[in-house]
Amino acid sequence: MTIEPRQLPAAQRTLPAMLQRQAAEFGQRPLLRVAGRSWSHADAAAAAAIRAGALAQCGVTRGDRVALMSGNRIEFVEAFLGAGWLGAVAVPVNTASMGPQLEYFLANSEARLLVIEADLLQRLHTADLARTALQTIWVIGEATGSWQPPEGIRLVPWPAGAEAIAPAAVQPGDPLAILYTSGTTGPAKGVVCPHAQYFWWGVNSAEVLGVGADDVLCTTLPLFHINALNTFSQAALTGAEVVFESRFSASGFWPSMRASGATVVYLLGAMVPILLAQPEGPGEREHRVRTGLGPGVPAAAGQAFFARTGVRLLEGYGSTETNFAIATAPDSPRGGVMGWLRPGFQARVADADDAELPAGEAGELLLRADEPYAFASGYFNMPEKTVEAWRNLWFHTGDRVLREADGAFRFVDRIKDAIRRRGENISSFEVEQVLLSHPAVAACAVYPVGSELAEDEVMAALVARDGSVIEPAELMRFCESRLPYFAVPRYVDLLDDLPRTENGKVQKYKLRERGVSAATWDRGPGAPRAKG
Structure with a gap:
């Protein structure tokens, strides 16, 4: 008799136990499709055991941190599962991170191994890896550049395989991952997520969405966020299948949902107004999607989305630190x-x-x-x-x-004092540190203002150094090589001084109240996406 996931004993609330249970219970049922590759439920446990063997051969031991910087591809999933099988700790890194952020994530996590996609290697040029604990870099794909790591760090291709090893005897409270969430008054914080938290994310999300073994879960969100990582847990616990798309595309969203056979989708607040801005077409109704998760979607946009697509999005609340603690349901009395x-x-x-x-x-x-x-x-x-x-x-x-x-x-x-843009949390502190590193900037304050998409835009108030002139366009080009694309300010105000309290603290609320004016420099609503 099948035991419902919520009823499983505490010892079963670990990643290795989840993988072994799904292999035994769901076997050859389809589990995963990503970037042209696919797994059954049984394949996941086998892949985790083999990748754990490769990690062990590399010198990774229980409790060691393994940083992962890759787009949505099967190697990311394999490394994440392999680390959990071994008892090591995965450290997913935002693929938009530039050198200074990468250096911080690696140094703070004390990661000994970095798994990185070849196209992202050049991001390491401006990171001082000698200030980290890094010993080895595994490269996914063919490296085309000439970059070489500093002495003492090995650069090797993604290992093709190794001998499978038995799972470590991990406990529900042992750390599975460290997920970095942007700080508000300081550097990003590494959230230590135990095995049981990952288990409960899957249980709670699957219950809210009514996920069953016949569902196909499809997400365009990145695997370095808990939202997408959680979809794997949902599928593993219920026998469902999950499809990871490479990225979100407004014009390609419904075609990809039809091609995948998706029945459950995952959207963030700003994505729905973007989809609604597309021309209406029959493809918005020609799909199998029965429900979706849409935290932060404005109520009017959710209603319009249902009217056009027939998909009712469920609202909810959770964070990297917590779990899916608050949610609506299909029969909720109101939205x-x-x-x-x-x-x-x-x-x-x-x-x-x-x-x-x-x-x-x-x-x-x-x-x-x-x-x-x-x-x-x-x-x-x-x-x-x-x-x-x-x-x-x-x-x-x-x-x-x-x-x-x-x-x-x-x-x-x-x-x-945080900013949320394009589904990403942005630390005003980190943006301010980059702006202050420019020779023309004497003082700055970064804060959120509203946008056309019912989310935040990044605004910066700047004071120039004596004898210097700030050129906003040039300053934004400076930021583009040092910040994730979504964190580069859209708006810039040039001021003689910042409003401050008697003890010198910047009064950001006054800047937020001032907002965008006729004198504000505007980079425009579209932020350029970083390449490679």
């Missing part, structure tokens, strides 16, 4: 809200002293889980940030919400 609290979680809307506020009053959303290790265990090498976020036994989300009389949670705004 326009984040949803209702799900089984296994507790939520509180609190004031600045963590005291619970009554319904209808906005405050910070605090969350905690009933099941052990269903949330992240902290920030890697950042104990002070861990204590700050998890104080009083609640995780502090930094989001201002209110709980309505019927228990629905409604998002109000973000408390944290």
